[in-house]
Amino acid sequence: MKRLFSLKPNNSSDKGYTLVELIVSMTLTALLATAVVSVMSPAGRVFKQIQTLSRAQIVADMVVDALREECADTYINDYTSVRIVDATPDANGDSVMLTSLINITDDSASSGNVLIIRKSDGYCESLYTCFAITPADYLDVKSRDYLFKNSNGITSRAIYRLFDSTGSNPLPEASQGYLHFGYYQCGRTNVTLPYSGSTKKVAWIYPAIRYDYTNPFSVGAYNGYTVKVTFKNLTFTPAPGETRNATDMKYIERPESVTAVVEVYHCSYANQATETPVYTREVLLLFAEDTTL
Numbered sequence: 001m002k003r004l005f006s007l008k009p010n011n012s013s014d015k016g017y018t019l020v021e022l023i024v025s026m027t028l029t030a031l032l033a034t035a036v037v038s039v040m041s042p043a044g045r046v047f048k049q050i051q052t053l054s055r056a057q058i059v060a061d062m063v064v065d066a067l068r069e070e071c072a073d074t075y076i077n078d079y080t081s082v083r084i085v086d087a088t089p090d091a092n093g094d095s096v097m098l099t100s101l102i103n104i105t106d107d108s109a110s111s112g113n114v115l116i117i118r119k120s121d122g123y124c125e126s127l128y129t130c131f132a133i134t135p136a137d138y139l140d141v142k143s144r145d146y147l148f149k150n151s152n153g154i155t156s157r158a159i160y161r162l163f164d165s166t167g168s169n170p171l172p173e174a175s176q177g178y179l180h181f182g183y184y185q186c187g188r189t190n191v192t193l194p195y196s197g198s199t200k201k202v203a204w205i206y207p208a209i210r211y212d213y214t215n216p217f218s219v220g221a222y223n224g225y226t227v228k229v230t231f232k233n234l235t236f237t238p239a240p241g242e243t244r245n246a247t248d249m250k251y252i253e254r255p256e257s258v259t260a261v262v263e264v265y266h267c268s269y270a271n272q273a274t275e276t277p278v279y280t281r282e283v284l285l286l287f288a289e290d291t292t293l
Contacts, residue, residue: 056264056279059225063179063262064283066216067229070127070181071258071285075118082255082287084231085126086112093134094182097126098208111232115258117287118186124208126182129229129269133159133174133182133213138167140210158214172219177226177269180215184208225278226269233259239290257286 074081086109087097097114114128141159160167162174186208236253238244244253263277 052266052278055223056225056266057281059222059227059264060262060279060281062217062221063227063229064260064281066179067127067260067262067285068283070125071115071117071287073119074255074287074291075120076254076288076290077118077121079236079253079255081118082234082258083108083116084112084234084258085109085114085116087114087130089130089132089176091134093137094126094128094131094210095136097128097131098184101208108234110234111230113228113230115231115260119183122185123211124184124186126184127179127229128182129177129179129227131180132176133162133170133180135163135168135170137210137213138163138170141212142167144209157212159212162213162215173215174213175219175269177228177265177272178215178219178222179217179227179229180213182213183211185211224266226265226267226272228263228265228269228272228277230261230263231258232261233257254290255287257284259283260285 076082083101085097085100087100090096101116113130114126116124116126118124138159141157145157163170235256235258237256239252239254242252260283262281262283263272264279265272265275266278267275
């Protein structure tokens with residue numbers, strides 16, 4: 001009977017790896033893996049940096065568009081219609097900024113962290129990222145808001161959406177490092193100035209009474225970033241029909257433009273002073289033409 005199976009090992013086909021061959025193979029594999037990692041690691045860092053920069057640019061574009069829209073909707077009637085204020089933030093919201101307005105004479109600061117623009121004959125608006133909106137600000141608005149007191153808390157005021165139902169706990173949107181718009185009823189303290197041998201009255205923004213606060217974007221729109229906005233180079237142009245001369249100087253001029261510097265940080269506002277901005281953008285903001293003629 002023919003044998004179908006053989007128990008004799010086939011040494012020629014069952015030959016394995018020697019220890020030396022295994023060690024050499026493992027060594028080559030390790031070298032190859034090290035080479036791949038060394039190549040991929042810088043590429044990964046570059047990709048992350050590009051991604052971080054791209055997101056920061058989107059945040060800067062978002063802020064710039066909001067600033068442009070507000071400045072294009074100004075109420076220009078004399079050279080005091082736009083002011084730059086430089087004020088150090090403190091724990092009392094924008095009170096230090098309002099206090100600094102008392103000292104405005106006929107010139108704004110040359111550069112600063114707040115831009116104040118007139119929105120109508122009796123109201124002005126502040127644009128800033130440096131001051132937090134505090135419970136004191138909330139209560140100041142609420143104390144004059146008859147809608148809030150007589151409609152069970154239902155109101156159209158924007159500031160109430162930046163706090164919890166009690167008004168004692170501000171939401172993240174009220175923190176520093178996010179673009180804030182503050183609205184104020186502004187006084188019309190007319191000041192007489194020399195004007196072509198006669199006189200001209202201009203209306204200071206101060207005194208200002210808190211009216212409302214709002215943010216154009218929620219915290220989520222910033223994608224983990226905070227921003228810092230500063231203003232500089234406020235320029236003027238003669239009013240329609242006027243020419244610049246040594247006698248009248250800026251008293252017949254109207255604000256024309258201002259430069260805004262937007263810095264985007266990948267940290268909290270409190271740490272901006274020790275961090276380097278991820279992205280910086282400088283833009284020119286134009287104001288409306290004279291709206292009183």
